[in-house]
Amino acid sequence: MGIGFRWLLRIAAGLVALVVLVVLLTYYLASRSLPDYGRSVQVDGLSAPVEIVRDNANVPHIFADSDAGVFFGLGYAHAQDRLWQMTMMRRTAQGRLSEVMGRRTVAIDRLLRRLDIYRLAGQSLEAQDAQTLAALDAYAAGVNARLQQVNDEALGRGAPEMFLFNAPVAPWSAADSLALVKLMGLQLSGHLSSEVLRARVSLLLEDESRIADILPDVPGAGLAALPEYSSLFPTAPRYAEAKTGPRDPLSPVPRRGFAGASNAWTAAPSRSASGGTLLANDPHLGFTAPTVWYLARLELETGGVIGGTIPGIPVVLTGRSARLGWGITSAYVDDQDLFIEQLNPDDPEEYRTPDGYKAFQTRPSIIEIKGSPPITLTLRWTENGPVLPGSHYGLESITPPGHVAALGWTILSPRDTSLSAAMALMRSRTVQEAIAASEGYIGPAQNLSLVDQDTIALKLVGAVPRRDPRHQSKGRMPSQGWRSENRWQGRMPYDTNPEFIAPAGGILGNTNNKIVDRPFPDHISFEWGDTQRVNRWQRLMQSRQVHTRDSFIEAQLDPVSFTARTLLPLIGADLWFTGEAAPDGTPERQRQIALSLLADWNGEMNEHLPEPLIYAAWVRALQARLIKDDLGPLAEEFDHVDPLFIERVYRDIGGASAWCDVRQSAPVETCTDMARLALDDALLWIGETYGTALESLRWGDAHQATQDHQVLGDVPLLRYFVNIRQSTSGGDNTLQRGLTSGEDPTPFHNVHGAGYRGVYDFADPDSSVFVTSTGQSGHFLSRHYDDLSQLWRRGEYIPMSLDEGLARAASVGVTLLTPRAP
Structure with a gap:
C-alpha cells in the first residue's frame, strides 16, 4: 500500500512538473515574438535611417528623410504588432484560408476565389500613380524586413498564433495591400444580400403591398447640412455677437444590417466656441481582438498626418494633418447589382x-485544404461580372432552372485607383484639394467629412453605377442580365456625387442616413444604414449655438435611444397603468413592474439600468410575433428590429396593422394583443436568463462588447487570455452605437461598433484626441494588447499630437532602422 501510494505521488508530481514545463515552454516560445521597441536594427531595403518613436500608448511616430522611408517604417511597425492579423486578411483576400484552417473555411475560400479580388488587385497596380507605387513598394519592403528579422533572430515566428497554425509566410507585395482595400469593400457591402432578401420576400408574401412594411423605404428628404441656428431659434444671439468662450468570425461577408456604419460631424468656425473648425469621426466595424484599427503618425515630406490605419494598407484612412481633417462613414451607394443570366439550352x-x-470566360482555380484533398473550381465570368453558385447568399432560392446569377460590383474593377486617391487625400491641405484628390476613389463608397482651417464639407466619394431609367427592378432586385436596359452604362460623373460645402448653418454630419432624395437613376440608393441615430444627432447639434471638442465627444458617447422614445408610446399605448393589482410572482405583476419602469425611463441605454434590457427584449419579441406567421423560416433573416416596420404597423400606415393578426388563428388579434403577448414573452425570457428581479437587471450584463480573437476566441482556457469582454452602454440605434448580435443565446451581445474614435479641434490641433477599442498590439502577452480598451469603454481618449517632443517625452521605446552594412 505504501509503495503504491509513493508511486501515485511520483506520477502526480511528474504530471504536474510536465504541465509546468509545457506552460513555461509555451510562454517562452510565445514571448519570443514580443517586439522589442527600444533597439537598433540593420535591415535590407533602406538607403537612410528610419526612426520609429513609440509614445506611451504605443502609437508609432515615424520619421525618415523621405516618404519612402516613412512608409517602410509603417510596414515594419504594422508587421511588428499585427503580423498574424495581416497574414490572415491576406489569405482571406486570396481565398487561401483553408491551407491553414482546414475545411472550416472552404466556403469562404470558394466565394473569394469566385470574386477574384486578389487577381484584380494585381491588375490594378498598373493604374496607380508613381507616388503610390513607390509607397506600396516601400511599405512591402518594411513588412519584409520585419519578416527577415523574425527568421534571422528566431523571434517566435513573429506571432504566437504561428505556432498553432504553422504555415510559411510569403513576402509581402504591393498587390497584397490593394487586395486588402477590396476586402474592406466586401466587409462593407450589403446591397447584394438586400436584393436577394427582397426577392425572397416578394416570392413569399401573398399581398405584395406588405413588402413596403417589412422592407420599408426611408421616408423624407435627405439630410446632411443643418439649417442656421438662428432660423430655428430666432431669439438666440448669433455667435458673432455672443462671442461664447472656449457567423464564422473569419468570414468577411457581413450579415444583413452589418454592412458598415459610422458617425461623423463637423462644425464651422461660426458654430465653434474656439473659433476653429471641429471634426468628430467614429467608424463602425465588427469587433475583434485586436481591433482592425491601428493608430499611427507619419511624418511625410508634405507634413505630418496621424490617425487610424488598417494593418496591411499604408494610408491614414481617418485622421488629420496640421491643416486638414478627414473622417469616413459608409455611404450605402447601390454599387452592386445581381444579374440572372440565361444559359443556352443547347x-x-x-x-x-x-x-x-x-x-x-472561364479559368480553373485549385483550393488547397489542410488535411483534405484539394478542390478544383471553375471560375466563370459574364459581361456583367463573376458567376456565383446558388450556395452563396441563398441564391438557389431565387435563381430559376436554366439560369445562373452574376454579380456586378464597382469594386471588381481591374483599374481601381482608390489607394492612389487615399494617398493624395493625405497630402491635401484644403477641403477643395481633398475633394479633387478623391475623384479617383472607386470603393468602398464613403461619405468623406472634411475640415480645413476655415471650411467644412461632406463629399460622397466612390464610383456610382450609371443605370438606365428603364431598368426593370431599378437595382432593387435581381434582373435579367440579357436585357440592355438592365446593364450598367459606366460610372456617373464624379461631380454629380452629392456634396455639401460650407453650409450656412455651419454644421454637417452623417450617421449613414439618407443624404439626398433624388429620383431613379440619380438616387444614389434606396437603402440607407440609419433612419434613427440621425434624429438624435440633429437634436444634439441644434440644442446649442456653438460646439466644443467636449460637446462633440459627448455626442459620440450619447447613449439615448430616439427609437425607444418613439416606439414605446406606440406599442404600450393601451397597456400603461391599466389593470388591477396582481399578486407577486404572477406574469401580470411582472408586466406591471416592467411597464412602470419603462414609463419613467428617458430612453438612455445605460449599461447600469434595467430598462434597456426590458425594452430591447420586448421589441425583439414583438417583431418576431408580427412576422413569423407570414414569413415562416424567412423570419429568421430579420434578426434585428426595424423601427420603421414597427412604426408602420402601430400607426397603421397603408393598412400595416394587418401584421398584428395571426393568419393561422381563428380570432382576430389586435396590435394591443400582440404588444401584451410580446411583453410576456420578453419577461419570460429575461426571467430564465437573468432572473425575475427586474429592478436589479443591468443592460451591460447582456450588452457586453465581444472583442474576441477570430481564431482562438472559442478555444477553452485560451479564450480567457485572448478575448476582451466589457459591459457597455448604447444599442442598435444610439449614437454610441453598439449593434447587437441578434442571435440566440446571446442576442444582445455588442458585436459591431466604434473601433476608432477621433475628435479634432483646429483652433488647437494638438488638443485633438483619439482611441481604439483594444490596443496597438496583436500579441496577447503584450500590455498593449488591451491597454486602450478600458479607456474606450469609459469614454476616454488619448492625446493626438503631431508634436515630436511630446511623442518622445514619454515614449515606451525608439526603434532605429538602419541600412544593412554591405
Missing part, C-alpha cells in the same frame, strides 16, 4: 446577351 457553357449567346 450549350450550358454559353449565356444569353443582348447580341445573342456568348461563352463564359
